[in-house]
Amino acid sequence: MRTRIVLALLLASVLSGCVVRVAEQNLIRPRAGELVSAGTLDEGRWVATPISVKAADGTTLQGAHFSKSGSVAAVLYFGGNGFVLSEHAEFVLSAYRDTPVDLIMLDHRGYGANQGATSLEALFEDGVQIYDHVRAANPGMPLLVHGHSIGSFIAGRVASERRLDGLILESTATTTEEWVRRMAGWKRFLVRIRIDQHLQGQGNLTVVGRLDEPALFLVGEKDEVTDPEMAEELFVAASVPAADKRLIVVPGADHMQASHSKQFADGVRWLLARVQKDQAID
Template sequence: MLKILIMIGGVVLVAGIAVVVGVRYLERKMIYFPIPFPEGYWDTSDFPGQLEECTFQTDDGLTLHGWLARTPARGTEQPPTLLFLHGNAGNLTHRRSNVAALLEFGVDVFIFDYRGYGKSEGTPDEQGLYADALAAYEYLLSHDDVDPQRLVVFGRSLGGAVAVELAMRRPCAKLIVESTFTSIKDMTQEMFGGLPIHYLVRTKFDSLSKIGQVDVPLLVIHGSRDTIVPVEHGRRLFAAANQPKWWYEIAGADHNDTYEVGGRTYFERVSEFIHQGGDS
């Protein structure tokens, strides 16, 4: 009997180890979907405004790549700069039309690829993405015409979690999070139902516990029909955030089409928040 119990215990142990190893192996593949160069839309010859190809270094020695796009709608005053932290899939070229549209509203945009995406070196992970955002922030501030008091941090989806972390750690003028989840734990619980997979996942991206430490004006944007990150995530983030804050729910929008469904109204709302910090 004892021998049988030992055998059963051994099988359970091996199975448990296999589950842990399997989850840890699949974790990164379930969270990050980078598309490296040359896939994408890299021809910038017809891009509106002035576009500068940029490379900069992270503290751990990786070279990252980005675009610094200057708005053609320039007045006498230096325009605000938007630091665009994109989502977990593709690369910066897949946000090309979004960036181009933002330029029309009098804002410069700096978008870059995290480690492992596009032309950037390395392999993505949570701490790495936080380090990448810090490096991008410092690179931007090395430009004489970029002032942290006119720097708006924008994060979409997973990029919203990176944006919250950055705004918590570095001065900025305002923060925008769009289609962003509360935490990987919450997302995992929703994806796997009652299975306790979240206990095995090391990645946190726990914006819900951090957003209350951000003390700049906040705009939270979410599609009402988001099938990837349910709108309740955005509502919970908004509820946990400090004032002043604004909520913008886009009726009928899913996860990746907020600015398309919202149309010109979307860009007007974002522009108004950037330039004035108020509701329409």
């Protein structure tokens, strides 16, 4: 996640007294990568099957379905700003290595080998389109949605427009305004910060007040990109019953490490149990 660029801009502007403008380009910075090929990973544990989804504007979004034996559900994963599938797939797969789920991951538009102009709204629209495609392609299989950092904004938008089986918001933020404020720290008093209108009010604070699915909130105790207090605030604000939400703050973990913990694996198993209970009631 390259959101640290916001803080770098703030530090540079202290010397000049400039107004700092936080734009979409500070939070969304496309990176090139390669297509994922069919094959196996992790000594045959995972089988990768390339998939593609046609976005509403005709852009083809590429990714892969990573399956393994014994899976009882699938997870649709939305990565953060620095996420490129050809580089980071195995990092995410290792987080789910010992949980009974398949993983479905696609590069964002403009990332990896994908074409298309990037914007936060375009990523939101793609997220819903991808979810609908994956849901239709895997009938009868519980589908969780997991978003990390900026990807948690996408996951939140999907949750606001669809009834999910389960939601995982990792290293997330309440609003972009609060996110930038916390990253800037005391330096915000030395500069004037202006956030582009496309970013104003974005985040998951309004989303969690309308949740209708079990939700897991995950963050590292030492996360300096998305302050853990924001995850705590979102957990409290989540509208689902107490039995359908859980907050995990992983001791010592930073922005990238929280999902590589026993606490996260236990949290996923808890979420799967909640999903199975809901389906039994239905």
